[in-house]
Amino acid sequence: MKFALELSDGFGPSSGEKNIAELIKKELSSISIDLKRDELGSLIVFKEGKNIKNHGIILSAHMDEVGFIISKINDDGTLSFRKLGGIDNRLLPAKRVIIGENRIKGTIMSPPIHLSKKSEMAIDTEQLTIFIGAKDKKQALEKVEIGDLATFDQIAFEKQDTLWGKAFDDRIGCYILTQILKMDWDINITGIFSVQEEVGVRGIQSALEYASGEFGFAIEGTTAYDIERDFPEESPSTFIGKGPAITVVDRMSIGTNSLKKIVEGVAKGNNIPYQFKKTVSGGTETFYLLNQKNIPAICISVPVRYIHAPLGFCKKEDIINTIKLVKGTAKLLEFQMKKLYGGK
Amino acid sequence: MAIDLKLLKKLTETFGPSGREDEVGKIILDRLTKKGFKPSKDVHGNIKITLGNSGNKILITAHMDEIGIVVNYIDEKGFLKISPIGGVYNEALFGSRILFANGKWGAIFSQTTNPKIKTDFNSLFVDIGAKNKEDAQKQVPIGTFGVFHREMVNLGDNIMAKALDDRVGVYILLKTIDNLKSKKMTNRVTFGFTVQEEFSTLGARALAHSIDPKVAIAVDVTASDDIREKLYLNMTLGNGPTIKIMDSSLISHPKLKNFFIDTAKKEKIKHQLEVLPFGGTDAGAMSLVKNGIPAIGVSIPARYVHTPSEMVNKKDIEGAINLLTTVLTKKDIGDLV
Amino acid sequence: MDYLKSLLEKASISGYEEDLKTFIVEKFKSSGLQLHISPMGNILAVKQGTSPYTILFDAHYDQIGFVVQKISPNGIVHLKSVGGHDPRVILGTKLIILGKEEVTGVIATIPPHLSSPDERKKVPKIAQMFLDTGLNYEQLTELVNIGDPVIFDRKIEIIDDYIIGPGIDNRGGVYTLLKLAKWLKVYDNTATIALRVTIQEEVGIRGAQMLPALPFDLAVVVDATFAKQPLANDNYTFDIDKGPTIMYGPNYSREYSRRVEEKAKLKKVKFQREVEESVRGTNAYGYRTMSGGKALIGISYPIYNMHTPSEIVKYETLKETIELFKIIVMEFNQGSVQ
CATH class of the missing domain: 2.40.30.40 (Peptidase M42, domain 2)
Known part of the structure; x- marks a missing residue:
């Protein structure tokens, strides 16, 4: 997970994400992909399916940090x-x-x-x-x-079962996308590394013009305020160490129910721990996947303590489980698409 | 080793606000004399005895005084106005009984219902049932000291009494002296019963000056976590005496701290570590004397400190006596620093 | 400056000064000074002169920090402040517990997604803040005990002539004394010069209240003062780049200070005048009334952001402070003002 730390150390405040795009390009340099940077700066990575060329899924994560x-x-x-x-x-x-x-x-x-x-x-x-x-x-x-x-100014570091850094919202999502893109796929995978999420979820809007797919996933680093609180009845949002968080509703959108059920099923079937995000706060790119592309979409997140702060941390196992869950879900969708659209 | 409830009752119920510790002192003097020691009393009222005649000088103290009040004015109707002696916990005062130095009694109440100021000392008064100003002045003249009197109650595991701060320390020192009486001493240990800790720590400073010990220890009470939320303290009743690491007056000498912890661990004496974000003891005062005296505190966790119903646990008292008896006979304690 | 950086990287929370103590003792030894170390940790380094007149220089060597007050069963660490902290800079700050191993943590903050604008206006008290290390209770108690010291991240930065980091107050002063010691090695002094670095200033001027191993006639106390910066009342602040301040007020001996100023002007060493009405401001509190009342000079170096993890001093000011010390040694080498 060294690359996750490297990403966190990258310089990428909203509207200045170039450095992050370069890091991602370098990481993906060994695999066969089509790359595009749109005018706003978002990086659109297209990996053609080995088997089915016209169908696939879209994954998005934002490169910018506060x-x-x-x-x-x-x-x-x-x-x-x-x-x-x-x-x-x-x-x-x-x-x-x-x-x-x-x-x-x-x-x-x-x-x-x-x-x-x-x-x-x-x-x-x-x-x-x-x-x-x-x-x-x-x-x-x-x-x-x-x-x-x-x-x-904060150098990222690894400590026992945790990763620490300044920008896991959403470099952790970027990290997960790169890992998914490196895997073998029979369907198209489009990875959108967007810009300007923190200033109004903007980059995704232009980037989506260059992407196509049947399902959308926003991958995020999300709030985990699961420590001792003034009012225990107030929501901790998510818990670190309890697996990826599935967003049912955020401030802008409701995750597609059918997709939610699929994701849950994959988690249960593969013994992947998961949780639901317990607050209706923060907008994510799910909204534009749903509205601009009119496809089922949902947000899956890694719980991070202290996002939008100088130093936060997340659990390695949550990252691993999020990758497992995203991969498992995509593989299931791949299987179904293969059934639907033929191929071998 | 059971708690000598009779002695502790006598100690806690005896009158002794800061500056007026003589009655407590007399109990200590009588007891020590009866046991064959030759205690001495200094100009301020501190009492001390020394065990052992060779080795490093160690001073261990407990303070005799308790919080109280002093009468500063009597109004036309014969009500007394008072000032606090030491850190009086005003909120616990309504209806408290004041026992004055001359044995007279009074009740304490507020002149106002205004919640913002009703517990201020300007609003509080003491009623001694006097007919008028002259009568009151005759019964309890201005300048008379008083304490918040209560009887000691045995609650089973716990004990409730006034002035457990720090008569429980006095008790622990007396019992430790009993334990050490027949032991061969490798240190010159002076047991000091100090005055005015609650007011100015004058007693401890004076004693430290005259003895100039290599190490100073104060035995006192500390706060407990189990009564209030969000204090985030590590100390609770019944988990053993505390080894003080820090309070507002002292950072215990690291070598002493480690020595106490290691000794307690080795002897399997249940103990707790104390970081108290407020308060201070004689240990802090003694640490500043002369070139600086390495000091440490051993404390008994207590609830409702500075009210007439302080509460401590018997096991913690026994643990403290045990710990001190062990530590004071270790030769290396004075060689540490 | 690397020397100063390595000094600043040592931990010296009040009461836990050992790490820096070792460093200082070594440096004094290599300057050939005679050392007296008190059981509490005050260090006195002496260069004997031929006259009985003794000039004592003092700098406290402790820094502010925290200690572990309690470890909650959920793995949250509660801290007690050691010295006066500014609660406004603590949230989100990286701290290091000096336990059996160093354990890094961050002061927990509520994410802005979950707090109201009103909540965000008020800063909680430090006693209500928590340190999150990401470790659970079992992992923590393996490494950390109640009372372990906690320091700010050692993030020392040098930008041009400025040094940025935690604990410049008053390890900058310690630096000036160590440099003075080096100079004394080659200086032929008549008066006895004693350099004292003292403990526990930040928790109530404790080290300087303890008697030094040697009687003295003139004490010179060096400490940090406030540099002019936005939002700070400029009645109490001084330019960061106009030299150290020479103190005036009930703690300080006016005649001596004036003499230093005169000589400083001649030698073109920059200085500013500072007034301190409170007697309890610095270590001067301890020395002024000690042993019958002695002459006292106060020298301070302005720093930005006092008592934060990002204190800033201009290196030049520290050099000028050393120049003022030399002036004092030379000026009072033959005895007092009278």
């Missing part, structure tokens, strides 16, 4: 910024970031608690600045420019 965009370079050499995607303001002060093409190291400034009134209140992003070691605007401009993108 991050920042530099909005202003201040006279004192610090940078003002805005958030790309949903990040809790309370996570920002004193965190380290990486900025722009040159990967400039920055530190989000944090006024000392000793000199702060209302120290229990979160500081607004608008009031925070990033320090990059520049003493004035001129020096800062030598390193960065307005519009540069930034991410949290």
